[in-house]
Amino acid sequence: MNKNHFFTHRLTCSLFLILFNLAWVAPGSKLLGFDMPNNQLHGDEPKPNESRVRILSWNIAMLPALDLVQSGVDRAEGIGNALFQQDYDIIVFQEAFSSAARQTIYQKLKGMYPYAFGPANTGTSMKTNSGVWILSQLPLRIIKEYKYSVCQGFDCLARKGAILLEGSIRGQQFQVIGTHLESDDSNFGVREEQLHELFDSIISPYTNRGIPQIICGDFNIDRDLPDQYENMLEILQCEDGNLQGNERITFGFPLSADTTLALEKPRQLDYIFTKNSGILGLISRKVSVIKETLVTGARHLSDHYGIEATIQFRLTVQNLVSQQ
Numbered sequence: 327m328n329k330n331h332f333f334t335h336r337l338t339c340s341l342f343l344i345l346f347n348l349a350w351v352a353p354g355s356k357l358l359g360f361d362m363p364n365n366q367l368h369g370d371e372p373k374p375n376e377s378r379v380r381i382l383s384w385n386i387a388m389l390p391a392l393d394l395v396q397s398g399v400d401r402a403e404g405i406g407n408a409l410f411q412q413d414y415d416i417i418v419f420q421e422a423f424s425s426a427a428r429q430t431i432y433q434k435l436k437g438m439y440p441y442a443f444g445p446a447n448t449g450t451s452m453k454t455n456s457g458v459w460i461l462s463q464l465p466l467r468i469i470k471e472y473k474y475s476v477c478q479g480f481d482c483l484a485r486k487g488a489i490l491l492e493g494s495i496r497g498q499q500f501q502v503i504g505t506h507l508e509s510d511d512s513n514f515g516v517r518e519e520q521l522h523e524l525f526d527s528i529i530s531p532y533t534n535r536g537i538p539q540i541i542c543g544d545f546n547i548d549r550d551l552p553d554q555y556e557n558m559l560e561i562l563q564c565e566d567g568n569l570q571g572n573e574r575i576t577f578g579f580p581l582s583a584d585t586t587l588a589l590e591k592p593r594q595l596d597y598i599f600t601k602n603s604g605i606l607g608l609i610s611r612k613v614s615v616i617k618e619t620l621v622t623g624a625r626h627l628s629d630h631y632g633i634e635a636t637i638q639f640r641l642t643v644q645n646l647v648s649q650q
Contacts, residue, residue, distance in 0.1 A: 377496055377639045379464070380413070382614055383542035383598055384632035385420040385506070385577075388427035390454050402427035404618035405627050406434030412616070414634065415463050418504040418542040422459035423484065432461070439463055446471045446504070447485035456487045458504040458543070466493040466502065472527045476519045481508050486520075488528050492537075498605075498639045499536070503528055505543040514554055517546060521561040529562060529601065539564070539601040540637065544630065549574075549594035564599040566611075573613035576631045598635040607638035 386405055388398065402424070409417065409431070422428055422445055432442060439461035447456040456473070460466075473487040488505035505524060508516040529539060541564055547554050559566060578592030598611060614632035617624040 377498075378637060379415045379495060379500070379540075379639075380634065380636045381416045381418065381502070381540060381542060381598060382409075382412070382414045382632050382634045383418045383420070383504070383544075383596055384614070384616070385544040385596065385628060385630040386427070387421050387628045387630065388424040388457075389421065390423045390425075398424060399426055399430055401627055402430035403434070404625070405616075406431040408616045408618050408627060410434055410438065416466075416502060417461045418502065419457075419459040419461075420504070420506040420544045421457045423454050423457045428459060435461060441466060443468055443491060444471075444489055444504075446489035447473045447487050449485060452483075454484050456485050456489075456506065458487070458489055458506055460489070460491065460502070460504055462491075462493070464493050464495070466491040469501070469532060470528060472523070474520045474523055476516050476523075477508060478513050478516050479510055481510065488524055488543075490528050490532060495639055499534075500639070501532060501537055501539045503539060503541045503543075505541070505545075507544070507546045509546050511546075514547075518557065518561070521558055525562050529564075533601065535602060536605065537602065538606050538637075538639075540635070541599040541601065542597075542633075544596050546595050559599070562599065562601075564601040565603050566597060566599055567609055568611070569594075570610055570612040573615060573631070576613055576633055577629065594633075596630060596633045598633055600637070605640055607640045608636075609638070610636045 388402065405427075417439070422431075428445070436442075441462040441464070443460040443462070443466065445455035445457055445459045447458075449455070469490040469492050471487065471489045473485045477484075477486060486506055486508070488503055491502045491504075493500060493502070503524075505528075507520050510516075529541070533539065541562065545558060547558050549555055574594060575592040576594050576596040594613075600606060600609060603609065612634060614634040616627060616632055618627055
């Protein structure tokens with residue numbers, strides 16, 4: 327990995343982040359004055375995709391500094407245009423820090439996704455929010471937001487944490503959890519503490535045998551490091567599955583967006599886990615390669631690919647009767 331390039335890029339963005347917050351954040355205000363209502367309906371009542379839900383989790387690399395440059399807004403337009411061609415029921419974004427980027431994406435997608443939640447852990451200090459932002463076709467309600475108590479380095483400039491939401495499809499309740507863990511490769515100890523906090527504060531207190539939990543995010547843990555990967559699943563007490571298709575990486579490909587960051591080792595860092603999977607039917611996971619089509623060719627829209635899951639619910643007799 328080109329670590330010097332990587333940390334120079336992060337340091338530059340972090341310095342912009344501090345200047346941005348000092349310049350734009352005032353008590354009681356939102357970044358750039360953009361304030362999307364949480365848990366509000368903005369269009370016609372969405373219709374569930376029968377007895378299944380299709381979820382995308384995607385780190386879109388929209389740092390606050392990108393509010394200050396046109397290229398970030400241009401890339402946000404590309405993300406909105408690309409997702410407009412898809413048909414996900416729920417989208418869980420990470421690194422949606424940029425207010426201008428969120429506004430651009432939301433204006434493109436609000437007709438498809440009338441419910442918007444987050445970003446989680448928004449506040450009025452030099453720190454920015456968690457970057458976890460959720461759009462949904464289905465009505466959901468926020469159960470809890472949580473800020474991790476541990477962080478290190480540049481990540482401490484954000485209120486990284488998790489958000490828990492709950493909804494239902496044809497009478498079957500389900501929960502969606504979005505999160506983003508510590509990014510520095512060397513800080514597995516910090517990520518491990520965050521995993522314990524995620525389980526103790528979000529997953530465990532709201533676990534119900536009759537309600538599946540869908541846990542989405544950028545966990546910054548390499549699938550090919552078995553000790554760390556298996557430890558993550560053990561701490562969270564959740565299940566993963568094999569990826570469909572040929573693509574196996576979510577991070578580590580050349581960028582043609584705002585940076586030229588490249589990694590020596592492509593890897594999977596992004597996951598959609600499930601808990602209480604016994605009450606779920608078929609679960610299909612795959613890497614979602616979302617690019618913008620331009621006259622000059624396709625371009626990457628982030629330094630991550632997305633990961634998606636199509637989850638079939640096993641509707642019980644009680645659920646079916648309730649629909650009569």
